[in-house]
Amino acid sequence: MQTVKSLTPESLTAVEILEGIDKVHRDQALEMLRNFVNELYSEQKWQELLSKSPEPMINMAKQALQEHINGKSQVM
Numbered sequence: 001m002q003t004v005k006s007l008t009p010e011s012l013t014a015v016e017i018l019e020g021i022d023k024v025h026r027d028q029a030l031e032m033l034r035n036f037v038n039e040l041y042s043e044q045k046w047q048e049l050l051s052k053s054p055e056p057m058i059n060m061a062k063q064a065l066q067e068h069i070n071g072k073s074q075v076m
Helices: 009-019 023-052 055-069
Strands: none
C-alpha cells in the first residue's frame, strides 16, 4: 500500500487556486508552474556547482572579457 504525503498549507492554497479556474486555464497555469520550478532547479544546480568550484566560470568570464576587449565579440 502506498502512503500519502500530507500537503503543506501552501500546497493546499495552490490546489484551491487551481481548482477555482477552468480546465484550459488550469492546464496553462500548471505548465507555467512546471517551467518555473524547472528554472528554479536549474538555478539551484548552477549555484551548487559554482559554490564547489567557481574557478572554471571565473576563467571563462575573463576569457570572454578579453575577447571583447580585443574586438572579437559580436552583437547578438
